[in-house]
Amino acid sequence: MSRSKQNDRETLFLEAIAAPEINLKQIRKLCSRGVVETCGIRAVCWRLLLYCLPTKRSLWQQELTRQRSEYNQFVQEIIVEPGLKRFNTGNAESSFEDHPLNPNPKSEWNSYFKDNELLLQIDKDVRRLCPDISFFQNATKYPCEDLTSTESKVETLRKRVERTALNSQSLTRKRLGISNVSCYYYLISSRKQASHEYQVLMEAGQEAHWEVVERILFIYSKLNPGTSYVQGMNEIIGPLYYTLASDPNMDWREHAEADTFFCFTNLMAEIRDNFIKSLDTSASGIEGSMNKALCLLRETDPQVWLLLEKQGIKPQFFLFRWLTLLLSQEFNLPDVIHIWDVLFSDERRFTLLTAVCCAMIVLLREQLLINDFSHNMKLLQNYPMHIGIPTIIDKANKINKSMK
Amino acid sequence: GIIATMTEQRKEYLFKVLVIGELGVGKTSVIKRYVHQIFSQHYRATIGVDFALKVVHWDGETLIRLQLWDIAGQERFGNMTRVYYREAVGAFIVFDATRASTFEAVNKWKNDLDNKVTLPDGRNIPTVLLGNKIDQMRGGLLSNKQQMDNYCDEKGFVAWFETSAKANINIDEAAKYLIDKILDNERSYSRNLPDPEALELNKDDDEKSGCCR
Secondary structure, eight states: OOHHHHHHHHHHHHHHHHSSBOOHHHHHHHHTTOOOSSTTHHHHHHHHHTTOSOSBGGGHHHHHHHHHHHHHHHHIIIIIHHHHHHHHHTTOHHHHHTGGGOSOTTOHHHHHHHHHHHHHHHHHHHHTSSTTSSGGGSBOSSOOHHHHSTTOOSOOHHHHHHHHHHHHHHHHHHHHHHOOOGGGOSOOOOOSSOOGGGOOOOOTTOOBHHHHHHHHHHHHHHHOTTTOOOTTHHHHHHHHHHHHHTOSOHHHHTTHHHHHHHHHHHHHHHHGGGGOGGGTTSTTSHHHHHHHHHHHHHHHOHHHHHHHHHHTOOGGGTHHHHHHTTTTTTSOHHHHHHHHHHHHTOTTTTHHHHHHHHHHHHTTHHHHHHSOHHHHHHHHHSOOTTSOHHHHHHHHHHHHHHHO | OOEEEEETTEEEEEEEEEEEESTTSSHHHHHHHHHHSOOOSOOOOOOSEEEEEEEEEEETTEEEEEEEEEEOOSGGGGGGHHHHHTTOOEEEEEEETTOHHHHHTHHHHHHHHHHHOOOTTSOOOOEEEEEEOGGGOTTSOOOOHHHHHHHHHHHTOSEEEEOBTTTTBSHHHHHHHHHHHHHHHHHHHHHHSOOHHHHHHTGGGOOGGGGOO
């Protein structure tokens, strides 16, 4: 696209988001061709498309203030206050370690330990967010001061993870002494320090971006016990947080954490069913979504559909990941963000995603038709870089049109 | 299934091997080490399944194409495992030697496996237990070997290894051991009941049973 055309598009975007009454239809139309990279336009457009900002522009400030203070409240209630309690009683170490054996399921400690398991899962996954870029390992300019300040008397999530990792080791040693149950054959060596897997390499007062994401996910999972945390949510929140936390407009960027929480919550409300095991076979669950994509493929390219069928390449082998993660593991981050511009602009979310998946398969047809099972699996799991996002989107739109 | 073809003296096999275990025990790392000889501290969480292929020149006359199925460890993916396990002929169950809870879950994974997949003759598929991340155990290897041997006998593992994908300890050895067991099984079918699928797929050289020594 030429420079002047790019400028024209930028102007169109800027006008659209500056209107007193935002026209969502127009925003969708603009975004469906990808959002321009300048002026933090994307971060605003995504907030609009995910219904985190009202269409009446004069209400933005009020609404943002409300959301941000609500989020801060969550941080206080879910992390700071319990963390403060722990800090104050933290020296009586051994009394906690034994406590998971407390038969009272309602005990405060019991839920504390359950949360620690949850936290450890989240921790494992956020540390490995987008390992190909350094962004998430870098320090944020806006750490949570209640937690990071040197006077803070709070047990941070960071400390909780380390302690949990340590306790799971010492606990086993203890159990070994008192139990003959066969599953405790394996002895764990004694150590004073959690393994380096759980170390955080940050200077005092700093937090890495992945730690911010960890906090958001922990709060989300505590507030949504029905879904809790499921692997893959990390891959959904990653591009959202990245977009908001690298906003060139510092007034927005400062609130990336709280705003990401709301964008993520709204997005999850739409795709949550894909993450819930008990809904797998329901119409709204992941199997329904996979079947829709396969039906579309059958109508679009029966030959390729038949090939997948014959070679036994099940949707669970590749479409499951494509659909659950909104393609966020299939491309590098800039491409994921571009594709999300388009997916978010779909008024009937996520119908377009089905067509995009179908297009991705059809664009590989020449190779698919001559390859064997193994090579096709590798091809579908490692989508070739040379096929550009615009090509995929074009094809998806064509498929969509031909179905109407 | 197992597909064997014979081209002159060379014999080719295709084996599907599963890699399962709790989340974050290093399944992906074990596979990347074995297939690409690399290690990274962080691989993205596996969602659903990751597929890898390794060609093993077993001996002068045997070539093995190993399909490695790296299966997501979180409970959420439980409904998918039946589809992922189909037609596997061997498995690794991995736990993190520094996290007891991942060892406690081994039994659950073994039962899941045995319930959902068996060899054509009805036996359980050969499964090797891997205690990974031993590079992080200070003071050396502290597992009680006799107890682990007993555990494996009792639970039906063909062997166990302490491994480190990071320090490249015992990964090749464990793979060799498993392949050997799979080959034993394969040879015993070929003698007794030829794999009908293999015959069907290789109509032009159905000398299959004749080529096995």
